[in-house]
Amino acid sequence: MSRSNSEARASRQSPVLHEEDSSQSMYQLIRKLYPICRSLTGDGVRETLRILQEYIPLAIQSVPTGTAVFDWSIPKEWNIRDAYIKNSAGEKIVDFQKSNLHVLNYSLPVRQKISLAELKTHLFTLPEQPEWIPYRTSYYNENWGFCLSHNQLMALTDDEYEVCIDSSLRDGELTYGEYFLSGETDGEVLVSTHICHPSLANDNLSGIALAVFLARALAAEPRTYSYRFLFTPGTIGSIAWLSCNEARVGQIKHGLILACVGDRGKITYKRSRRANAEIDRAVIQVLKDDGAPHQVLDFSPYGYDERQFCSPGFNLPVGCFMRTPHGKFPEYHTSADDLEFIDLRSLADSFSKCRSILDVVENNATYVNQNPKCEPQLGKRGLYGTVGGLAEGRQQELALLWVLNLSDGSHNLLDIAEKSALAFAAIKKAAADLLKHGLLKPVI
Numbered sequence: 001m002s003r004s005n006s007e008a009r010a011s012r013q014s015p016v017l018h019e020e021d022s023s024q025s026m027y028q029l030i031r032k033l034y035p036i037c038r039s040l041t042g043d044g045v046r047e048t049l050r051i052l053q054e055y056i057p058l059a060i061q062s063v064p065t066g067t068a069v070f071d072w073s074i075p076k077e078w079n080i081r082d083a084y085i086k087n088s089a090g091e092k093i094v095d096f097q098k099s100n101l102h103v104l105n106y107s108l109p110v111r112q113k114i115s116l117a118e119l120k121t122h123l124f125t126l127p128e129q130p131e132w133i134p135y136r137t138s139y140y141n142e143n144w145g146f147c148l149s150h151n152q153l154m155a156l157t158d159d160e161y162e163v164c165i166d167s168s169l170r171d172g173e174l175t176y177g178e179y180f181l182s183g184e185t186d187g188e189v190l191v192s193t194h195i196c197h198p199s200l201a202n203d204n205l206s207g208i209a210l211a212v213f214l215a216r217a218l219a220a221e222p223r224t225y226s227y228r229f230l231f232t233p234g235t236i237g238s239i240a241w242l243s244c245n246e247a248r249v250g251q252i253k254h255g256l257i258l259a260c261v262g263d264r265g266k267i268t269y270k271r272s273r274r275a276n277a278e279i280d281r282a283v284i285q286v287l288k289d290d291g292a293p294h295q296v297l298d299f300s301p302y303g304y305d306e307r308q309f310c311s312p313g314f315n316l317p318v319g320c321f322m323r324t325p326h327g328k329f330p331e332y333h334t335s336a337d338d339l340e341f342i343d344l345r346s347l348a349d350s351f352s353k354c355r356s357i358l359d360v361v362e363n364n365a366t367y368v369n370q371n372p373k374c375e376p377q378l379g380k381r382g383l384y385g386t387v388g389g390l391a392e393g394r395q396q397e398l399a400l401l402w403v404l405n406l407s408d409g410s411h412n413l414l415d416i417a418e419k420s421a422l423a424f425a426a427i428k429k430a431a432a433d434l435l436k437h438g439l440l441k442p443v444i
């Protein structure tokens with residue numbers, strides 16, 4: 001990094017967290033995307049990406065069916081227009097137009113009359129939550145089925161039913177979105193989220209909305225790092241991206257997978273496979289500085305697309321930022337993960353935390369003290385006792401002493417924040433003040 005970059009970093013202000021009313025804007029995007037029937041592939045994903053292009057200049061990429069991507073192959077493209085179950089009186093008792101969760105995602109087309117007993121072998125319900133429709137998929141086993149509330153199932157009588165799934169499963173393509181924002185350096189920060197779930201608000205849409213508004217905020221300010229935002233269908237999408245971009249992977253210096261960021265639960269951070277990468281430490285510093293309840297989980301090879309980015313052949317410094325993890329809230333993968341399940345304050349908090357995390361990695365520079373023999377006299381430079389409130393002033397003075405003492409060229413600002421147990425913001429401000437007075441020099 002050049003000296004001027006470091007100086008620019010040190011004088012950069014903390015992110016402005018209210019550049020637009022982020023939670024309202026994110027929620028409006030979630031509302032717009034909610035009705036669309038998405039899947040691994042197909043028109044729902046394309047429509048979603050087209051809507052995202054209204055917000056950020058996303059490049060839409062496609063990979064043809066049958067393309068080998070590592071040990072996988074891009075599946076056939078699935079599209080659906082309609083689906084229903086009618087009773088013998090011709091009444092629609094299950095209707096895809098009312099909820100796209102009613103169809104087993106990736107169902108083969110079907111149109112036939114069948115008995116109740118046979119129909120039941122194709123139905124999925126949640127007996128423990130009898131009013132909710134489950135979300136089920138059958139991506140890699142060709143099948144058809146319907147998902148419905150358990151109460152709907154219980155109401156079915158011995159009758160002959162007409163089932164119709166007007167879908168297609170044909171050669172086509174897998175589609176994903178990519179937005180690259182160049183910065184002062186080639187090192188990249190990856191932000192990735194999955195886009196394959198239909199009408200589910202927290203698991204899927206909250207992550208998409210957060211990524212979009214992070215991208216917009218970052219685009220409006222100077223950046224040390226370059227940023228790559230990926231909007232890919234889960235698993236196969238990140239595998240396809242990694243397969244098509246293997247040569248670029250070395251540029252990824254930090255990464256976050258975003259998922260389930262709009263529920264009322266506390267923040268959960270799942271560490272990268274490296275466990276103590278700079279991104280892991282940056283997230284933990286921000287959560288500690290904030291002081292709100294949170295949890296940090298060790299890496300495990302189950303979850304979202306960190307599974308692929310952290311597979312041993314890549315082992316990238318990519319963690320997963322969530323509120324309540326997948327499978328740990330009752331509404332997960334059901335019709336109850338709806339627009340009402342999203343909490344605007346949580347969305348705003350997730351946005352603000354991600355901004356702070358990226359602010360840490362952007363500003364985590366290393367400096368050398370230019371007056372290392374005994375402490376420099378800070379008072380005569382106006383650096384001592386000038387900060388407002390007593391407690392805040394004391395913390396800022398401590399931060400100056402810590403930064404001076406540990407700026408020996410081998411500790412970066414995050415190291416100093418960790419060792420001093422002071423907030424990163426205080427350490428960053430101290431470094432900026434000392435730099436201004438010529439007491440620090442950035443390590444180039």
Ligand code: ZN
Binds near residue numbers: 197
């Ligand atoms: Zn999911």
